[in-house]
Amino acid sequence: MAKTVLVTGASSGIGKATATLLAQSGYVVYGAARRINRLKALSEYGVKPVTLDVTSDDSIVSCVNLITSEAGGIDILINSAGLGSYGALEDVPIAEAKNQLEINLFGAARLIQLALPGMRKKKFGKIVNLSSIGGKVGLPMGCWYHASKFAIEGLSDSLRNEVRQFGVDVIVVEPGGTKTGMMDIGGDDLMRVSGHTEYSKLAAALKRSYENMEKNSSDPLVIAKLIRKSIEAKVPKARYAGGAMAKPMLLLRKMLPDRLFDKMLMAQMK
Template sequence: MAKTVLVTGASSGIGKATAIYLAQNGYNVYGAARRTERIQALKTFGVKPITLDVSKDESISAAIEQVLKEAGSIDVLINNAGSGSYGALEDVPITEARNQLEVNLFGAARLIQLALPKMRENRYGKIINLSSVGGKVGLPMGVWYHASKFAIEGLSDSLRNEVRQFGIDVIVIEPGGTKSEMTTIGSEALQRTSGDTVYKGLANGIKKMYTDMEKRAVEPIVIARLIKKGIEAKHPKTRYIGGAMAKPMLYLRKILSDKMFDKILMSQMK
């Protein structure tokens, strides 16, 4: 019997590619997103579109209830929905910061809470949390995005050892540069928030670095294949890394001192 998968943030990028790829490989896939009109086309690929706003508890509860009612279980939960809001900490309104954490962290946590009881009952489950290289490396002008992704890393590490006893695996995916509309949206937000403040020099440097990275960004299917690999591994790794500059960046972060790494990082923004 086909495993049932719920993919959040399925309207574009990694989420869309993953939903389609898994459906093409025999999974029963629900692709969820806030922008309902953008996921209707997923039906063409055998993906069942479902409306979900991860910042609203009632929407999360309704989505989980619908999948459980129709499919009987959620075997694989892929927490991919996320947003990237950029600007200097001094410039970003706290209301926007809270929204970033609501979407990237608390929404994922609530989905996990509601999916776990059935996974425990079945003694089987895969929880895939999309982090980022930005969950290990903090860039200036992205404090709240990085805070949310660092938090997802910690949540996953703690959760992994809570639910292992029930036959449930928790897997973190750490993409590097990947083609996505989020990069463009983030760059525009950065300029809007800090492009004309005392941080404008740094904002321009970050924008340049993102532009350079976009040229090397991989297609989302690269990350979709990583996710499938994690799902199907009998003994999955705790983390899978892929995308432009991901492995060298994380390697340097691991072996260098904070100050040496900062020096190399900031040199890319000149």
């Protein structure tokens, strides 16, 4: 019997590629996003569109209830919805910081809470949390984005050992540079917040770095295939990394002392 999958953030980027690929691979896929009109194109691939605002508890509950009533529950939850909001810590309003954490962390956690009872009952479940190499490597001007991704890594590590006893796997996927448009949007956001402050020189250098990364990024399908590999593994790994520069960057982060790693990182932003 085909497994039921909920993919959040399905209107674009990695979420869209993943929802489409899994539907074509025989899964029953619900693709969720705030703007359901942006999901209509996915219907031709068999993706079922559903409205979801991960910052609204009512919306999250309604989404899960709909899938439960139609399909009997969620077998595989893929938390792909995300936001990249940038600027120097000193410049970013706390309201924007809280919104970042609501989308990247708390929304994912709430969906997990609601999906787990059904998974425990079936003694089967897969929870895939989209992190980033930014969950291991912190760039300047991205304090709140990196805080959210470091947090999803820690949440996943803890959760993995809570729910293993119920036959539920928790998997972290760490994309490197991926053509999602997030880096272009992030660069513009960066300049809006810090382009005219004491951090303007660093902001301009980082925006140029983002533009170069976007040019050399991987197609979202690369990460979608990695996600499919992770959920189809009999014994999945705790983490899967892929996309441009993901594995080399994670290896350097692991091997180099902090001071040397910082020096290498900042050399790219001149």
